[in-house]
Amino acid sequence: MRVSAKKEAIGYATKFKGQEYRFLGPTTYVNRRGDEFLTFHWEANCADCGDRFEVLVKPFSESPQKRRCNNCKAPGKRVAS
Numbered sequence: 001m002r003v004s005a006k007k008e009a010i011g012y013a014t015k016f017k018g019q020e021y022r023f024l025g026p027t028t029y030v031n032r033r034g035d036e037f038l039t040f041h042w043e044a045n046c047a048d049c050g051d052r053f054e055v056l057v058k059p060f061s062e063s064p065q066k067r068r069c070n071n072c073k074a075p076g077k078r079v080a081s
Contacts, residue, residue, distance in 0.1 A: 017079070019047055019067055021055075029056060047079040048072040 053069035
């Protein structure tokens with residue numbers, strides 16, 4: 001999934017590896033140093049428990065970095081499809 005501000009409208013849905021992500025809109029992320037970055041706000045259902053969670057994705061990112069909610073996160077463990 002390549003993310004582009006011109007293509008996606010709020011409410012747009014796309015699938016990545018069988019998991020659906022809904023676009024909530026662009027947001028500005030401010031890091032600890034005070035630098036501002038444009039990010040895209042997406043919503044998905046956790047691959048393990050099904051609860052909704054939100055994720056910020058950098059523009060033109062190939063894929064979202066999260067497929068699970070914070071309660072189910074398991075770094076390095078594959079998501080069962």
